[in-house]
Amino acid sequence: MKLLEELRGDPRIAIAGEAPAAAEGRCVLYWMRRAQRAYDNPALESAIQIANELRLPVLVYFRLxxxxxxxxxxxxxxxxxxxxxxxxxxxxxxxxxxxxxANGLGAANDLARIAGEVRPAAIVIDRDPLKPLDAWRGMAGVCGGRPLYCVDADMIVPAAQLGREHYAARTIRPRIHERLERFLQPIGNRAVRVAWHAEPLADTVAPSAAVLESLEIDRSAGPVAEFPGGGAAARSCLRRFLRDRLPRYASERNRPEKDATSGLSPYLHYGQIGPHTVALAARDAEAPEEDRRAFLEELIVRRELAINFTIYNRRFRQIEGCERWALRSLSAHRGDPRERVYSERQFDNAQTHDPLWNAAQRQMVESGWMHGYMRMYWAKKILEWSRSPRAAYEVAVRLNDRYELDGRDPNGYAGIAWAIGGKHDRAWGPERPVYGMIRYMSAAGAGRKFDRRAYLARWLERPLSEAFK
Ligand SMILES: Cc1cc2nc3c(=O)[nH]c(=O)nc-3n(C[C@H](O)[C@H](O)[C@H](O)COP(=O)(O)OP(=O)(O)OC[C@H]3O[C@@H](n4cnc5c(N)ncnc54)[C@H](O)[C@@H]3O)c2cc1C
Incomplete structure (x- = not known):
């Protein structure tokens, strides 16, 4: 049981309950939530460690x-x-x-049901970064006295080590960097000692997109060809990025027409590839140091700042989650006359007067992903052309979550909070109509930074796909 004691001392793992005993269980159950991968997954590896120690098999549970x-x-x-x-x-x-x-009775009920059927000695879950730090403990009650392990599987520095809500990259960066050597390590994929060999359980379905044919789901945003899902696609995206794009990342990542960023965000969002895999590969890649550093700043510092925001700030989906100075300033300008006001439908249909904005919206609707530089411009213009900051915030969250394959993610909520509510930013003068002290972006400024004609040709001048008709 030495190993189980060691797990207790691992800062990536939080535990509710006593140490598991083999005699009381038939397997170790890993409820896979966000880290949807079979390799380099710290939560799965913890489940295997516990199972090996107890000489039990591992069963992964997924609730669709x-x-x-x-x-x-x-x-x-x-x-x-x-x-x-x-x-x-x-x-x-x-x-x-x-x-x-899911049968509509709630996650706790579904977990209790499967735990009752397979009688695990222990249950492992991966942390959901959209929930407060200790929210998972609420599940402990339905585990029937079995220990519950919550593992930080999709962040490099464990969330609890960063302590509180941070107000800017400059405050969280030193805390992350101090801990990187310790936590940025290969995960390792150990062999299981005891194979899972039980009969399939009742009411389970084989994971496949074919399952969707029989489900009542919203089909208004359809599948996209640009991003095939899965770990193999993620790894090939990473290889392409390291070879062709990383060596120009620092200078070209803010040029939407250049394709210099990784395009990994959908895969990271669904945990089809883990941040450790990506960060270690980029750290050790043959690319100039300046490029590797710029990329790791986004992948680790900015991404984990966003996770820190959603874990510690309960109002991350609402404008109220933003800083007080920003809310005061936006409020002081709430009554300013707007040159243009668009409805959510007009935004959704890319029917603004601005071709650059429309191109960005079309990139998102048609491909399921928008370039990062355009996301900033996109959200700021929604603020400028909405009847109120609150309406703008709500429209941006809805469109982002609906169409972006990486939507419903801490990065999206932090990005919108940054663009519209000054989150992780500072006040910018001179004060402007509508924006107040929120950082401003203009079409002319964006046009000077990159070849907007190439971007427009790609996303605005091509024939409309089914998604837009
Ligand atoms: C208004 C707005 C909305 C956004 N919505 C989302 C969203 O829904 N989902 C999402 O994952 N990101 C979002 N971002 C953050 C960022 O724009 C994207 O993560 C990035 O553009 C994804 O492209 P990439 O994978 O090629 O990034 P790369 O430049 O290759 O970066 C690698 C990874 O680092 C992380 N990263 C990069 N930039 C940021 C950033 N600014 N903040 C936090 N993490 C970052 C992402 O995980 C990204 O996949 C948003 C930003 C803004 C301003």
Whole structure:
């Protein structure tokens, strides 16, 4: 049981309950939530460690919830393409998987049901960064006295080590960097000692996009060809990025027409690739140091600042989650006359007067992803052309979550809070109409930074796809 004691001392793992005992269980159950991969997954590895120690098999449980907000055909197809591959890889590792469709009675009820059926000695879950730090403890009650392990699987520095809500990259960066050597390590993929060999459970479905045919889901945002889901696609995206784009990342990442960024955000969002895998590969890549540093700043510092925001700030989906100085300033300008006001429908249909904004919206609707520089411009213009900052915030969150494959993510909520509510930013003078002290972006300024004609040609002048008709 020495190993189980060691897990207790691991800062990536929080535990509710006593040490597990083999005699009381038939497996270790890993409820896979966000880290939807079979390799380099700290939560799965913890489950394997516990199971090996107890000489038990591992069963992965996945709860597919078609009623989750914005769980439309686009998101679900991408996710299930990934899960199909994950199931095959788990089988190769001799680990079982049981996927069930949520039955409307809630996650706790579904977990209690499967735990009652497979009688695990311990239950492991990966942390959901959209929930408060200790929210997972609420699940402990339904585990029937079995210990519950919550593992930080999709961040490099454990969330609890960063302590509180940070107000800017400059305050969280030193805390992250101090801990990187310790936590930025290969995860390791150990062999399981005991294979899962039980009969399939009742009411489970094989993970595959075909499942969607029989489900009532929102089909208004359809699947996209640009981003095939899955770990293999993620790894090939990473290889391409390291070879062709990383060596020009620092100078070209803010040029939407250049394709210099990784395009990994959908894969990171669904945990089809983990941040450790990406960060270690970029750190050790043959690319200039300046490029590697710029990329790791986004992947680690900015990404974990966003996670810190959603873990510690309960109002991350609302404008109220932004800084007080920003709210005061926006409020002082709430009555300013707007040159233009668009409805949500006009935004959604890319029907503004601004071709650059419309091109960005079309990139998102048609491909499921928008370039990062355009995301800033996109959200700031929604602020400028909405009847109020609150309306702008709500429209930006809805469109982002609906269409972006990486939507419903801490990065999206932090990005919108930054663009509209000054989150992680500072006050900018001179004060402007509508924006107040919020940092401003103009079409002319954006046009000077990159070749806007090339971007417009790609996204505005091509024929409309089905998504827009
Ligand atoms: C208004 C707005 C909305 C956004 N919505 C989302 C969203 O829904 N989902 C999402 O993942 N990101 C979002 N971002 C953050 C960022 O724009 C994207 O993560 C990035 O553009 C994704 O492209 P990439 O994978 O090629 O990034 P790369 O430049 O290759 O960066 C690698 C990874 O680092 C992380 N990263 C990069 N930039 C940021 C950033 N500014 N903040 C936090 N993490 C970052 C992402 O995980 C990204 O995949 C948003 C930003 C803004 C301003």
């Amino acid at each position: 919830n078609p009623r989750h907000p914005h769980a439309n055909a686009r998101h679900l197809t991408f996710m299930l393409q990934g899960l199909e591959e994950t199931a095959q890889e788990l089988a190769k590792r001799r680990i079982g998987i049981a996927m069930r469709i």
